[in-house]
Amino acid sequence: MVKNPYIPTAVEIISIRPESEVDYTYRLAIDLDVDNGQFVEVSIPKVGECPISVSDFGNDYIDLTIRHVGKVTNQIANLEVGDKLGIRGPYGNGFPIEEYQGKDLVIAAGGTGLAPVKSIINHFYRNPEEINSLTLLLGFRNPANILFADEIAKWEEADHIDVILTVDEGDEEWAGNVGLVTGFVEQINFTDLANKEVVIVGPPIMMKFTSLEFMKHDIKEEQIWVSFERKMSCGIGKCGHCKMDDTYICVEGPVFNYTKAKNLVD
Amino acid sequence: MSLNVKEFKKNAYRITKDRGVTALRVRVPGGHLEAKYLTILQEIAETYGDGNLHITTRQGFEITGIPMTMVEEVNKKVAPLIEGMEAGIGVDIGNPEDGYPAAGTRNVSACIGNKVCRYAKYNTTKLAQRIEKNIFPNDYHVKIAVSGCQNDCIKAHMQDFGVLGMDLPVYDAYRCISCGACVKNCQKRATGALEFKNYKVVRDEDKCIGCGECIAKCPTNAWTRDASKKYYKLLIMGRTGKRNPRLAMPFLEWVTEDAIIDIINKTYDYVDEYIDRSLPKEHVGYIVDRTGFQVFKDYVLDGVELNPECRVAEHIDWPGYKTNVSNNFKKVGK
């Protein structure tokens, strides 16, 4: 019998880790064959389902970093370790990590956009020999919204990783950078342009203007990768919500090269 | 000249401010007429009158400037119109060449109704004509208007009897796509009788006024109307006038057409029993004021078969104002 693609598998939560006031990372006990940047459909029975990008994964777990902002995710907030979530997937294409090997990779992430790229960062953190250099340009709305602070600190200490961390609005205790991600693009080392690959993930407006900023520094469209977030019901190209032009974000995306992404109009 | 004024007025002619000059009130039951009748009106106006027509608030015509001496001839001229528009719908008119046999019970007016309008729930002209057939000719002073829906474009609220069309909504949950059009619209434009439960819509029967907006807005026909019968709201005893102008109030909701006809017929018996015959005329609303609503209600509902969906007013407090209470005003003076 063909497996019903719409029926989730009940998966146990093995840990819950607060990342900010509204973001939590749930580690689920499941062995999934995931690519960096793919997403899963997460269910709470009798409440609903929503697409969540996989923020990290291992042989017997996946991590989902979830912001409690909607009907389903607000319910997830009530769950504890040992409770179960319904999981379908993984879906979508993920980042072409092999194309980044040996390159000077720049990852610009805004807010929760860091979640889908975190596993790439950790991959190159663990495997420095696979990459020439890694620059992270991470922006958050304010210091309280900073995600994965421990891991950012860990990345900052790595010799082969440069981290530029900024917040849109600082507070009294914040001594770091203040300003939009776009304003910090010029701090990146733009020598050896041909060897660069740039991954940009965040809110639509952030991706658009950050891409333009990189192109001002002669980064070619082919060198830029973005990840889209759209309303989805099915994750498998049937429900229609995520379609843009002839492209289904859930099937051909969510990761697109800029040459394609620029032609996807809502 | 010598004239029996009472008889003259019953013949639908007016005593005007110009001595010897009258005006004929032409009834248009349901406010709808074949255009061919306009040539009769034109001919009378140009031959006997002053060449003008006045359109009345009750959807009739008044042919002005007719010498009283010409009334017999005018009655003969207007006969085909009376024949077509009154006898033609079953009104017992007598000899049409004698003109109108009564004028007390006024023309039954109607909005354009569902012949044309998307909101109307029924053919208002047909109902107006059915009522006309039941109550005309009659000398008692009763005003009736029928509106296709609760927007009440005909101002049925200003009548002794006002009839408004209602829809009893029927919901097919399977066809509902949760678009929210009905719920939002009911909230904004009606009474907020609809809400979502489990993504499907639940109707609060007590709040629902049967306006049918949900049916009109539904993009899947999940909402349809109960087509087994027509439902109406019957308003009673609204009026203008010198003593106590007021809007008519709901007497029955979700009532059927047959019951309305019975109630209107019984109202004429009620008037006959309770009217103050010392007055030249007494409007039905003032009679109800004297007897009290309960007497009226018991009288007109006696023996009337009401459908199970029908809801009957327990008591009615008419709004409006008493014109003799003038202490709200301060004279400007000098």
Added chain:
Amino acid sequence: MSYRVKRSEFDDILSKLQEDYKIYAPTRKKDKGTFSDTDLVLYDRVSSLEEIDFNSKTKYSPKEVVFPITQTLFYFNGDEYIEAEDKGEKVLVFLRPCEVNAFKRLDKIFLENGPQEDIYYKRLREKVKFVVMECTEGFDSCFCVSMGTNETEDYSIFIKVSDEEVFCEIKDEKLTEVFADQESTDYTPEFIQENKQQVEVPALEDITTDLFDSEIWKEYSKRCIGCGRCNTVCPTCSCWTMQDISYQDNENIGERRRVWAGCHIDGYTEMAGGHDFRTTYGDRMRFKTLHKIYDFRKRFDIDMCVGCGRCEDVCPQYISFVGAIKKLNQAIKEEKNNG
């Protein structure tokens, strides 16, 4: 093989067919129309010839047969997920050629698009056989000839009804038995060759992203009211949304359903947290128009629109889809002239 059947005998044939099939056809629901004292013509179960309305265009398409408006996908019972069962009933649908072609479009989405087939669609779809009703006159708003959907070869029975007789061409051998006693004839199906409306669909290479910003769409921001009727009556609109419910008498038990969704209706693109995309009705009109006559073809080599004209029939704002395509053609022409 073609047969000539007396009308009076056709109900016997329907009865025999009903032993194996549920029969759906255009049928008239008295006084069930949106406006009072109007009828609603739609696809529903029928059991006699008299119930079938051969002369009206249904308000809604036959897509409900394979894509129900509300469909339970599975049930929740604690942590268990129980697939909604399929009754497996076979279905015969009386429909027009454009509507058979509409099923091909639905097939593309539900069976070909994405990594897996939609099992709920498939299990209904594979039980459906078509009885095509001859349609040589069409209706005022039809433009199937322009869309190339006026003809079809995919049917089990082709049927033409006259005052006295019913002519049937039977392609499906499994159904010939029912007609065994009938007189054979040389009836050949005919298809409409010219509609009252014609429109030329633009070439794929003529559509550029520049046209997305065209002024032509802005007009629709002022005209469209986002009611979604064009979506719900469309035979090829295939979008849906998932809904979870728990039963009121036992909250541990519930179900996940899907219901139709429409790109003109508010909320279609709204994500958790409130971020929304096509917020203007002009953008939604552009999205729908291009899907129906451009990007679906880019993906599947056929246009999605089958030219049935229902969207025009039902639009309370008198928006014509043919009119939209013509405006698009004009915009393309202007773009080229300026270009």
